[in-house]
Amino acid sequence: MGAAGRRNLPTSEELAAWRAHVETFDVVRARIESRLQQDSKLSSGDYKVLLALSEADGRTVRSSDLAAHIEWERSRLSGHLGRMEKRGLVRREPCEDDARGSHVLLTDEGARAFHASTIPHLQAIKEVFIDAFTPQQLTDLNEAAVAIRRHLDLDAP
Amino acid sequence: MGAAGRRNLPTSEELAAWRAHVETFDVVRARIESRLQQDSKLSSGDYKVLLALSEADGRTVRSSDLAAHIEWERSRLSGHLGRMEKRGLVRREPCEDDARGSHVLLTDEGARAFHASTIPHLQAIKEVFIDAFTPQQLTDLNEAAVAIRRHLDLDAP
């Protein structure tokens, strides 16, 4: 490869940084999810759905709105809700004003499970992730996320 | 909640930092994997397996050694190899010295696919991830990964 071809490739340090980042934060995520699972029998997907539902007016959301809110494919949400419904965490009811749609609603059991999970989950985030850093490092990390989002043009109008 | 209970919980800024980090780097990973898939019809799992195999002596590794090397469950590797074998990327052969074991070997087609994938894959890592940052930010990110690994006692003997 000539000099021209190398310019758009990472150096070995850069590549190592990428791999370290991915592998390290995979472990972080796994630890936090595993704590959630052990404390509350909830997956991170369950938690995301329950969080959105518990914040919703009347603990009810139209399925599509829910999918949009948590940025999931509708088919993904559909499958996930099916599993959560089997476990009694949510219920689905037909929608009066639009016969195609359906309302997803939080059951009492779902609300209970969610409320019991939040404090331990937030503790896990603090202990596993936040507590690893100095305030400066946390700021730096945030800057990095901002830089990526700008670079990839996320947050675009 | 009293003052004692709050000390081990993240502030809302800290929680926002966690969420931003997870969501942002999920997008990064998805972009890079999607480029790999489009350029080379390989998943990141395929790539990891092919990388390990192509670096191995004689393009052959004992299945368990491979699993240990890439830090996968053996059952995960087993299933993945099955799919890769169907696509002609690898082959498995019984092991002479230990009749329980098997050798995984890179086929010519697998080697071709891997070699064709590396440059574009590295370019994607550079363009999507590395190029988002200043050198200082990249250093900061690395420091953050080190801090986490120390905090979680990864890299322990």
Add this chain to the structure above:
DNA sequence: GGCAAGTGATTCACATGTCAATCAACTGAT
């Protein structure tokens, strides 16, 4: 030699994710 315990690999059941296809119900232009 022979058996208990360990090891290598696969298999099973399941949860999770993507994408395309389906299907019914809505909506808007005519």
Add this chain to the structure above:
DNA sequence: ATCAGTTGATTGACATGTGAATCACTTGCC
């Protein structure tokens, strides 16, 4: 009113991931 096109939701086929169970072979110890 009608019908093309959109939208809401589910389904199916598959890839991927985990953990437990299985099964065959190997090893260590007697």
